[in-house]
Amino acid sequence: ESERGDDDGQSGGGQTGGTMTFATEGAPKLFDPFYATDGATFRTSQQIFEGLVEFKPGTADAEPGLAEKWESSEDGKTWTFNLRKGVKFHDGTDFNAEAVCFNFNRWYNQTGAGQSPAVTGYWQDNFGGFADGKTPSLYESCAATDESTVELKVTRSTSKLPDILGLPSWAMQSPEALQKYKADEVVAQGDSFVYPEYATEHPTGTGPFKFSKYDEANGTVELVRNEDYWGEPAKLDKLIFRAIPDETARKQALEAGDIDGYDLPGPADWEGLKSAGHQLLIRPAFNIFYLGIGQKNVAQLRDLKVRQAIAHAIDREALVKQQLPEGAEVAENFYPDTVTGWTDEVESYDYNPDKAKQLLTEAGAQNLTVNIYWPTEVTRPYMPSPRDLFGLIQGNLEAVGIKLTVVSKPWNGGYLEDVDSGKADLFLLGWNGDYNTPDNFVGNFFSDPNNRFGTGNSPWGATLSDEIKAADSEPDADKREQMYVELNKKLKSEYLPAVPISHSPPALVVTKDVSGLVASPLTDERFDTVSIASS
Amino acid sequence: MKVHFPIRRGVVLDKTVGYVYAVDGVDLAVRQGETYGLVGESGCGKSTLGRAMLKLTEPTAGRVVFDGVDLSKLKGEPLRTMRRRMQMVFQDPMSSLDPRQSVESLLVEGMRAHGLDKDKASTAARLRELLSAVGLPSTSLRRYPHEFSGGQRQRIGIARALSVQPDLIVADEPVSALDVSVQAQVINLLEDLQAEFGLTYLVIAHDLAVVRHISDRVGVMYLGGLVEEASSDQLYATPLHPYTKALMSAVPVPDPEVEDLRERILLAGDLPSPANPPSGCRFHTRCPWRQETLCDTERPELREVLPGHRVACHYAEDIRDGRIRAHEVKAQLVQDDWDVSPDSSLAGPASVTETLG
Amino acid sequence: MSTRTDKIDELSARAADDAGVSLAAAAWRRLRRNPVFLAGAGIIVLFVVLAAAAPWLAPHDPSVPMLGDQVVKARNQIPAVQDGHPLGGDQNGRDLLSRLLLGSQQTLLVGVFATLIGLGGGLLLGTLAGALGGWVDTVVMRAVDVMLSIPGLLLAVSIGALFAQPNQYTVILAVAIVQIPIFARLLRGTMLAQRHSDHVLAARSLGVKQRAIVFRHMLPNSLGPVIVQATLVLAIAIIEAAALSFLGLGNPDDRIPEWGQMLGQAQTVIDSHPQLAFWPAGCIIVVALGFTLVGESLREALDPKSRR
Amino acid sequence: MALLEVRDLSVTFHRRGEKSTVAVDGVSFDVEPGQTVGLVGESGCGKSVTSLAIMGLLAKRGATVSGSAKFDGTELLTLSDRQMRDRRGRDLGMVFQDPLSSLNPVISIGLQVTEVLERHRGLSRKQAAVEAAELLDKVGIPDPKRRLTEYPHQLSGGMRQRALIAIALACRPRLLIADEPTTALDVTIQAQILALLAELVRETETALIMITHDLGVVAGLCDEVNVLYAGRVVERSGRHDLFRVPRHPYTHGLLASIPRLDAPKGERLSPIRGSVADNIPWTGGCAFAPRCPHAVDRCVETTPEMVVDQVVEGDRLLRCHNPVEPAGRAEQEMLS
Amino acid sequence: MLRYTIRRLLQLLVVVLVLSLLLFAWLRSLPGGPVSALLGERATAETRERLTEELGLNEPIFVQYLKFVGRALTGDFGVSTGVQPGDSAAEIFVQRFPATLELSILAIVIALAVGIPLGYLAARRRGGILDNLSVVSSLIGVAVPVFFLAFLLKQVFAVDLGWFPTAGRQAGGIDATRVTGFFVLDGLLTQEWDAAWDALRHLILPAIALASIPFSVVFRITRASVLDVVDEDYVRTAESKGLTSPVIRRRHVMRNAMLPVVTTIGLQTGALLAGAVLTEKVFAFPGIGQALALGFERRDYPVLLLLILCAAGVFVLINLLVDLSYAVIDPRIRTRGVR
Ligand SMILES: Nc1ncnc2c1ncn2[C@@H]1O[C@H](COP(=O)(O)OP(=O)(O)OP(=O)(O)O)[C@@H](O)[C@H]1O
Ligand SMILES: Nc1ncnc2c1ncn2[C@@H]1O[C@H](COP(=O)(O)OP(=O)(O)OP(=O)(O)O)[C@@H](O)[C@H]1O
Ligand SMILES: [Mg+2]
Ligand SMILES: [Mg+2]
Numbered sequence A: 001e002s003e004r005g006d007d008d009g010q011s012g013g014g015q016t017g018g019t020m021t022f023a024t025e026g027a028p029k030l031f032d033p034f035y036a037t038d039g040a041t042f043r044t045s046q047q048i049f050e051g052l053v054e055f056k057p058g059t060a061d062a063e064p065g066l067a068e069k070w071e072s073s074e075d076g077k078t079w080t081f082n083l084r085k086g087v088k089f090h091d092g093t094d095f096n097a098e099a100v101c102f103n104f105n106r107w108y109n110q111t112g113a114g115q116s117p118a119v120t121g122y123w124q125d126n127f128g129g130f131a132d133g134k135t136p137s138l139y140e141s142c143a144a145t146d147e148s149t150v151e152l153k154v155t156r157s158t159s160k161l162p163d164i165l166g167l168p169s170w171a172m173q174s175p176e177a178l179q180k181y182k183a184d185e186v187v188a189q190g191d192s193f194v195y196p197e198y199a200t201e202h203p204t205g206t207g208p209f210k211f212s213k214y215d216e217a218n219g220t221v222e223l224v225r226n227e228d229y230w231g232e233p234a235k236l237d238k239l240i241f242r243a244i245p246d247e248t249a250r251k252q253a254l255e256a257g258d259i260d261g262y263d264l265p266g267p268a269d270w271e272g273l274k275s276a277g278h279q280l281l282i283r284p285a286f287n288i289f290y291l292g293i294g295q296k297n298v299a300q301l302r303d304l305k306v307r308q309a310i311a312h313a314i315d316r317e318a319l320v321k322q323q324l325p326e327g328a329e330v331a332e333n334f335y336p337d338t339v340t341g342w343t344d345e346v347e348s349y350d351y352n353p354d355k356a357k358q359l360l361t362e363a364g365a366q367n368l369t370v371n372i373y374w375p376t377e378v379t380r381p382y383m384p385s386p387r388d389l390f391g392l393i394q395g396n397l398e399a400v401g402i403k404l405t406v407v408s409k410p411w412n413g414g415y416l417e418d419v420d421s422g423k424a425d426l427f428l429l430g431w432n433g434d435y436n437t438p439d440n441f442v443g444n445f446f447s448d449p450n451n452r453f454g455t456g457n458s459p460w461g462a463t464l465s466d467e468i469k470a471a472d473s474e475p476d477a478d479k480r481e482q483m484y485v486e487l488n489k490k491l492k493s494e495y496l497p498a499v500p501i502s503h504s505p506p507a508l509v510v511t512k513d514v515s516g517l518v519a520s521p522l523t524d525e526r527f528d529t530v531s532i533a534s535s
Numbered sequence B: 001m002k003v004h005f006p007i008r009r010g011v012v013l014d015k016t017v018g019y020v021y022a023v024d025g026v027d028l029a030v031r032q033g034e035t036y037g038l039v040g041e042s043g044c045g046k047s048t049l050g051r052a053m054l055k056l057t058e059p060t061a062g063r064v065v066f067d068g069v070d071l072s073k074l075k076g077e078p079l080r081t082m083r084r085r086m087q088m089v090f091q092d093p094m095s096s097l098d099p100r101q102s103v104e105s106l107l108v109e110g111m112r113a114h115g116l117d118k119d120k121a122s123t124a125a126r127l128r129e130l131l132s133a134v135g136l137p138s139t140s141l142r143r144y145p146h147e148f149s150g151g152q153r154q155r156i157g158i159a160r161a162l163s164v165q166p167d168l169i170v171a172d173e174p175v176s177a178l179d180v181s182v183q184a185q186v187i188n189l190l191e192d193l194q195a196e197f198g199l200t201y202l203v204i205a206h207d208l209a210v211v212r213h214i215s216d217r218v219g220v221m222y223l224g225g226l227v228e229e230a231s232s233d234q235l236y237a238t239p240l241h242p243y244t245k246a247l248m249s250a251v252p253v254p255d256p257e258v259e260d261l262r263e264r265i266l267l268a269g270d271l272p273s274p275a276n277p278p279s280g281c282r283f284h285t286r287c288p289w290r291q292e293t294l295c296d297t298e299r300p301e302l303r304e305v306l307p308g309h310r311v312a313c314h315y316a317e318d319i320r321d322g323r324i325r326a327h328e329v330k331a332q333l334v335q336d337d338w339d340v341s342p343d344s345s346l347a348g349p350a351s352v353t354e355t356l357g
Numbered sequence C: 001m002s003t004r005t006d007k008i009d010e011l012s013a014r015a016a017d018d019a020g021v022s023l024a025a026a027a028w029r030r031l032r033r034n035p036v037f038l039a040g041a042g043i044i045v046l047f048v049v050l051a052a053a054a055p056w057l058a059p060h061d062p063s064v065p066m067l068g069d070q071v072v073k074a075r076n077q078i079p080a081v082q083d084g085h086p087l088g089g090d091q092n093g094r095d096l097l098s099r100l101l102l103g104s105q106q107t108l109l110v111g112v113f114a115t116l117i118g119l120g121g122g123l124l125l126g127t128l129a130g131a132l133g134g135w136v137d138t139v140v141m142r143a144v145d146v147m148l149s150i151p152g153l154l155l156a157v158s159i160g161a162l163f164a165q166p167n168q169y170t171v172i173l174a175v176a177i178v179q180i181p182i183f184a185r186l187l188r189g190t191m192l193a194q195r196h197s198d199h200v201l202a203a204r205s206l207g208v209k210q211r212a213i214v215f216r217h218m219l220p221n222s223l224g225p226v227i228v229q230a231t232l233v234l235a236i237a238i239i240e241a242a243a244l245s246f247l248g249l250g251n252p253d254d255r256i257p258e259w260g261q262m263l264g265q266a267q268t269v270i271d272s273h274p275q276l277a278f279w280p281a282g283c284i285i286v287v288a289l290g291f292t293l294v295g296e297s298l299r300e301a302l303d304p305k306s307r308r
Numbered sequence D: 001m002a003l004l005e006v007r008d009l010s011v012t013f014h015r016r017g018e019k020s021t022v023a024v025d026g027v028s029f030d031v032e033p034g035q036t037v038g039l040v041g042e043s044g045c046g047k048s049v050t051s052l053a054i055m056g057l058l059a060k061r062g063a064t065v066s067g068s069a070k071f072d073g074t075e076l077l078t079l080s081d082r083q084m085r086d087r088r089g090r091d092l093g094m095v096f097q098d099p100l101s102s103l104n105p106v107i108s109i110g111l112q113v114t115e116v117l118e119r120h121r122g123l124s125r126k127q128a129a130v131e132a133a134e135l136l137d138k139v140g141i142p143d144p145k146r147r148l149t150e151y152p153h154q155l156s157g158g159m160r161q162r163a164l165i166a167i168a169l170a171c172r173p174r175l176l177i178a179d180e181p182t183t184a185l186d187v188t189i190q191a192q193i194l195a196l197l198a199e200l201v202r203e204t205e206t207a208l209i210m211i212t213h214d215l216g217v218v219a220g221l222c223d224e225v226n227v228l229y230a231g232r233v234v235e236r237s238g239r240h241d242l243f244r245v246p247r248h249p250y251t252h253g254l255l256a257s258i259p260r261l262d263a264p265k266g267e268r269l270s271p272i273r274g275s276v277a278d279n280i281p282w283t284g285g286c287a288f289a290p291r292c293p294h295a296v297d298r299c300v301e302t303t304p305e306m307v308v309d310q311v312v313e314g315d316r317l318l319r320c321h322n323p324v325e326p327a328g329r330a331e332q333e334m335l336s
Numbered sequence E: 001m002l003r004y005t006i007r008r009l010l011q012l013l014v015v016v017l018v019l020s021l022l023l024f025a026w027l028r029s030l031p032g033g034p035v036s037a038l039l040g041e042r043a044t045a046e047t048r049e050r051l052t053e054e055l056g057l058n059e060p061i062f063v064q065y066l067k068f069v070g071r072a073l074t075g076d077f078g079v080s081t082g083v084q085p086g087d088s089a090a091e092i093f094v095q096r097f098p099a100t101l102e103l104s105i106l107a108i109v110i111a112l113a114v115g116i117p118l119g120y121l122a123a124r125r126r127g128g129i130l131d132n133l134s135v136v137s138s139l140i141g142v143a144v145p146v147f148f149l150a151f152l153l154k155q156v157f158a159v160d161l162g163w164f165p166t167a168g169r170q171a172g173g174i175d176a177t178r179v180t181g182f183f184v185l186d187g188l189l190t191q192e193w194d195a196a197w198d199a200l201r202h203l204i205l206p207a208i209a210l211a212s213i214p215f216s217v218v219f220r221i222t223r224a225s226v227l228d229v230v231d232e233d234y235v236r237t238a239e240s241k242g243l244t245s246p247v248i249r250r251r252h253v254m255r256n257a258m259l260p261v262v263t264t265i266g267l268q269t270g271a272l273l274a275g276a277v278l279t280e281k282v283f284a285f286p287g288i289g290q291a292l293a294l295g296f297e298r299r300d301y302p303v304l305l306l307l308i309l310c311a312a313g314v315f316v317l318i319n320l321l322v323d324l325s326y327a328v329i330d331p332r333i334r335t336r337g338v339r
Helices: A039-048 A097-108 A121-126 A175-180 A197-201 A247-255 A267-275 A304-313 A316-323 A353-362 A386-399 A411-420 A442-446 A461-473 A477-495 B046-053 B076-083 B103-113 B120-134 B138-142 B150-162 B180-197 B208-214 B232-237 B242-250 B256-261 B316-320 B342-346 C002-018 C023-033 C035-057 C096-132 C134-148 C152-162 C168-195 C198-205 C210-246 C259-269 C274-302 D047-055 D081-087 D109-121 D125-138 D144-148 D157-169 D187-204 D215-221 D239-244 D249-257 D327-335 E002-028 E034-042 E045-054 E061-073 E089-124 E129-143 E146-160 E183-189 E193-230 E233-240 E245-282 E288-298 E301-329 E331-337
Strands: A019-024 A053-055 A062-064 A067-072 A078-083 A139-146 A149-154 A187-189 A192-194 A209-215 A220-225 A238-243 A261-263 A279-282 A287-293 A369-376 A403-410 A426-432 A498-503 A507-510 B002-009 B015-024 B035-039 B086-089 B168-172 B200-204 B217-222 B225-231 B303-306 B309-311 D004-015 D018-031 D036-040 D063-071 D092-095 D175-179 D207-212 D224-229 D232-238
Touching (some): A019 A247, A062 A067, A078 A097, A097 A139, A097 A149, A247 A261, A247 E146, A247 E245, A267 A507, A267 C259, A287 A304, A304 A498, A316 A498, A369 A386, A369 A411, A403 A411, A442 A477, A461 A477, B035 B046, B035 B208, B046 B168, B086 B150, B103 C210, B120 B150, B120 B180, B150 B180, B180 D249, B208 B232, B217 B232, B225 B242, B256 D239, C096 C274, C134 C168, C152 C210, C152 E288, C210 C259, C210 C274, C210 E146, C274 E146, D004 D047, D018 D036, D018 D224, D036 D047, D047 D175, D092 E233, D109 D144, D109 E245, D125 D157, D157 D187, D157 E233, D187 D207, D215 D239, D232 D249, E002 E301, E089 E129, E089 E183, E089 E288, E245 E288, E245 E301, E288 E301
Parallel strands (some): A019 A261, B035 B217
Antiparallel strands (some): A078 A149, A209 A220, A287 A426, B303 B309
8 A cells, every 4th residue: 555645636647646655764864955964865865856966867977957068168267157047046046047056155155064074075076265264275266257147167177077067066046045044054063063044954955856845854855846836846745755764665665565665675575575576776886985994003904915816816706796775886996997098907906715825825925914894883885784795804814814903883872983093904995986086096095095995104105196186187188088997097006005896776666556666876876857656 | 876878868978857756765784694574566666776786786875785895885806806705686587598518518607706716526426515505416417497497497507606605695586487386496505505605685576475485674665765664574564664565465465264354455556667756755655644745745764663673654653553544546547658768769770681782 | 274275376377377477478478379470480491491592492503504504585485494493594594493592591681681780780879879878878869860860671772883803792782771760769779768678777876787787688678679689680681682683683693593683684575474573473472471470469468559 | 047157168179280179178167147256266267268168259160169158048059140249238248358359449539439339229429439438437437527538558458448337337238257357467456357347237127247367356245156277177166155165276275275355374385386387188087187186097988077065065066076175164264 | 749840850861961972972983984984985085085184083982072062052962864864863853753752652651551451451361371372472572583573564564465554754745834844643533534644554564563672571570570460469358348340450559550551551662663664664654653764774873873872861751750650550659759
């Protein structure tokens, strides 16, 4: 029996109308994507808001959004965006160049709690500092040259543009609503932050769905169709996101017909869900799972041979086959092959315990004793079951004679903290890509030599950092690609700061009545094309 | 001697808001070698007095002088050593014997505590001696209290008291838990032991007949105070206190002829609460001989009316000589609600164990 | 004359046949005939034997994924029943039967140690409070009240969650700590009752030293209910340890198998591979039932009220 | 015809897994209207069980009752549960030993009195309350109106027992069974209660069965006395005769072992040896034999029958092979 | 009675204060916490440090505690970092408490409605088939882990048979007005019958699972106490009055036998809260229990702190209520307790 409303009788052939209930892991923290860091918020905001740039459904590639087209200056420091016309915010105000600049200035002019890494982490990762100039910023200025043209100036060329503008965080919000509901009044309170009315109750964008209500007691967010959408209006009357934290509970809710689909089915359930007639939509893998090697504490780990031995010791094929879902692949680079600069010419460390032992002997590290960290109480798309993955890796490493001191800590209960502070010699971690540039991966990992891998402890740590920055700043696309290819090769053969293990695809599942949903590698599916057959 | 139990209640900290006057100004002497009997109705403070005399309950005021030593000043080790000389026999022969100790260890325990078990042989001999003194077979040593009948258990209790060769034994209702047919055995035993070891007894009982039978002198208690004291014959022959008279007349005698002829003094009403004792003479609320005002306001002293016969009554002589007539008494209400500590019943989870976590 | 005494002896022997048996002996006699007790004791003995013999009984090493190559998460494949693996394998390709067998060790250890620690702590606190009374009693009991004011499992879960690095010992400790106040309170109650009992008074009036009174008289006589409680706590401890594992707060290292953890892990595949959940669940239920049956029948047997 | 005729009443208790015990073993006695009959004996001799069997209050399971108890010609033992309920409280009243535990602690005294009036006399709440106040007044409870609204714990022991008596007498039963009604009370209160009972019985012509272990109580109150030992009546007689010339060694022993307030001092008590635990079953002989100073071989060979005593005058029934010689009688008379 | 209540409330306050200090110190001394929760895997050592400083987490614990108490007095118990990030802990409590209360009440009602009559019948037919069966089943009820039972119930009645919903408090499509936060009550108040019915259907399975332990306890206590009471002298007195059996059962047996049951109900709230952690997790029921489970999983310290304190407070408070109601039911305490 379905919980969907009974009001979808008028819809012909299930094309328009109806309500869809989609279960997610968590409830959104807030609805202002600028302040958000959590997936649940982004999922909702993706339906309500649009950015200048959007990602093409099913890929991580940028395509025009609210900007119909754009171009950059030679030096890559000035970007001109031509805006779509006739677009209105949900509150009826116009979307125009001024609104765009209003948004940029809002971001750039954050003060107080708005500058906390916990609040505007994305801005600081992507654009750097704020107007107060304490930290250099990528952003320089925004000017509305006319009603529908925006000129964006940045302080240096970066590979990230324009793709980063497709991130949900940089979605366009109604200046009027932002002001009316005091959107910037975020304050630190106790151990956390309190967000203003705008962020919790009045998100106002241009997207195909409008915010209707958030029933916190029940953990459901209700969105309704934006009838005045500039493009093709959404098919669904109503879209409901419902938080069901427990994975098994999500599955059972689907089986019982309480919901129409849910996010992140456990890999073990995929087969069952499919055979029960549901549609399993596998997202292209856009992540990386690696075995991190910390070079801070154990001198032997600074020896490339030892790190290579570790790479040879791990049976990645078996790991992928046994533990990872359908579509998972062994990783050779530090990012998936859809990202620029990916190359298969890297040194691939095949599973070879004998070689590993030999390398260890050569390095005089037969008695290598290291700690190995693995996280409990967490699943990540790149790491569906840390315990099982760890089990295999542990077996592999022990098989070549490495002595392991196992440390398991809860993800939020010390694991990340310890890993980040360099306590871990070996550790399991990974990354979900935000957008399609190499810098989003390798830049994140290694550009700061004082990273969790402790590359700063090796002579090449600083070099690596410089190489990454250079590649990122290269305005010429072809040159840039070549630089990344080289970087990837060196990362594997000369540096090997970690062993890339796998890319594994997350999935979502919907009932057979649902059509039009396109799985996104960035896990930011849009539901405006979705329709549901009345049952 | 006074023993007052505080009644505590309060909001945050307990404070004492009243006292139970369990024993209130009792003054008595037990002579060496005699048996002193103490009677009174339930709750009148007999046991408390007995315990306070052995310093098992701390007296609120007053002193106990035992063989020239002031017990109230004793503490710790000297008190412990002193205890050897004064022992107690309890009412309930079952609950006063640790069910997990064999008779042997029950008996040896006290001897050990006072260094009386010097060597195995002498201890064994002493144990046999004790058992034969109280008339138990020597095979009893290895057995446990529950394997004995009530009378036998009481014998074990007596043997335990004897084990440390005491001078004084306080027997708190030693026979009232026993079947009528067995009572006599224990009473005889107590008498025999006294003759044999020259013990001094303080026997507490509510049965006047038993007390009179066993004692040389008898004290009658009413509501925390001693109302009359005399040699047992004299007490029976000429009870002077109205309460004693009433008590006497209330004891049924297993002889129809006597019963048919007897003139009863029926007391009206019940024993008042010791937490809120009547003013003046404690007995005035039920006394058929009560006289206006004096009895209600002034508490009579225990005074010697005849040689060796002390009475706490303002009008003892007048009553004896018939100068005052008995009159009818209207029963008064006695509210029985003073012995409450609210926390005992309201203290929340008393049976957490029942809830399984 | 002699014939008469003989006859009397014979007759009274017959009459007294069932009179005058000790509390413990009487309890034991009732227990021996109580099917509930027998069933419970049977279960416990069986599992204790299994646990003790597990290293020899288990056909394989429970920590080695010897059937690992038959595991394909992507297709939800888990090694099926096959030669040498009568119950098949688990999610990681380890022999299920061996894990179940070895798991009994862990589960019983958790139960037993949690109970022992709880009992020990409770015994210490309860004895202190009950024997000394006064301010010690007040302080200890207020502390116990604070602990009792958090619901049991919640406390265990909090403790379990709040250990920086959960492992098998933290589970034991978490479950044990919860039991301490319960035992303490129970013991203190009985000890207090003992303090005012006639036989303790008698010992006191004999001049027996305080320490001897506590250890020879009060404690032994207070232990009955505590022992009964301990039996029940064993069952509770096993279930609570399982709940901790279910909440993901158990021992994260699963090379040493434990039923609660096996059950917790099997949840995600319960509809496709129910055996992974049902075996450990069944074992937990049966063992917990065993202890509960024994505990309840002990309680009943020792309760004088039930002897009608 | 007697008001109550008990014939051969036996009660056997069965417990799973244990030997069944015969608590009452062929007890017979009669009670006439207005008469007070005493049942005396030591603890556990079957006094209470006898009374409960007559009242039909023994648990159906676990207890077998045989024999007959005819009340006014009606056989009580075979009455249906319903019929029995109609009689209890109306024709048959009962007062129990422990006045505190015999009153329901959570219900007001008033309701406990009125419910029986409502049940058997069909009175309304109001009428019953008025009647109840009168009843309490009659049994000597001061301020009865207020007492009706109070709860048992608020009354003193004596008052509770009075309340129980009021309940038992509420419907003017023709037979009242009092099972140790004064044992839990102090002597002065006991005297009040006994006087009250005696007065009520005299006033209302109610037949009274008085159960007690206190020979003194029996001596003051009963017309006829049955002495029980181990579930059987061992001696029956009018009270004057019984106390003057006890014939059964047990009765004799009892009388000799209690200290008497009026006896001269210094006399040693002569206890019965052994204790109740030394009983032997009646099947093989006399249950009292092990403790009996008069026992002869016959006592353990054949069970003595209840026979009319030929030696002393009066209706005396006796169950003994070797009774105490009335010689003791002269001795006793001399002493008194 | 009033003084007694005040006294107990003061005790409660002390308990909560002591507990808050202990919990606070403990939570703060642990690794992880708000910083990890807020930053996730994006964190770098540097941002971590910055945030730690911003949030004042580098100050001495007692300073932090005093600040916390200061804020707590204004009703601010901090903001959730993991359960419902961004919502204040107090808000989460207010939102979720009615859910758990609703669930617990239904569970207790089920436990009492089944446990008491069954306990009475089992006691009256002691040793009979019904007695043995129900005793054994109550023992099994204790031995089966609550979460497993919840799981089975859900699989069978919700997933396979589809009789009940599997998760949550209310179906997505139902447009219910919220008044009190108690969904069933809200539905009745606003006369949105479908919402009320739907909310009730969501409650049934979790409530049954949750009721399993209180049921066992209520059943066994009722049985034991009926067994005790029927042997009491006053029941014999009642029989001797010739009262009819319904009157005896109601007035004399059950009224007394219920006294210990009432005490247990209070103690059961503890078990219920614990059970709710497990049941709500299984049924994705957005109540206190789920928040606790999530809080543990995601190390949401502000929420944990508040919820554990509240749980303790509620537990103590309910026991106080039970004790007071005990006094109302039992005149022995009522008449003596009043002063
Ligand atoms: N520890 C105590 N705290 C408060 N009151 C007490 C305590 N012990 C005894 N009392 C009260 O003191 C009074 C005297 O008690 P005591 O035991 O001495 O009486 P008794 O004469 O021995 O009575 P009984 O014949 O019933 O044994 C009683 O009212 C009793 O309730
Ligand atoms: N319900 C029962 N089940 C088994 N045995 C019982 C039961 N009730 C009484 N008895 C036994 O029957 C015998 C007679 O008991 P009863 O209560 O009649 O004695 P009593 O003469 O009234 O003694 P007391 O003076 O102690 O009241 C005792 O041995 C007792 O153990
Ligand atoms: Mg006493
Ligand atoms: Mg009796």
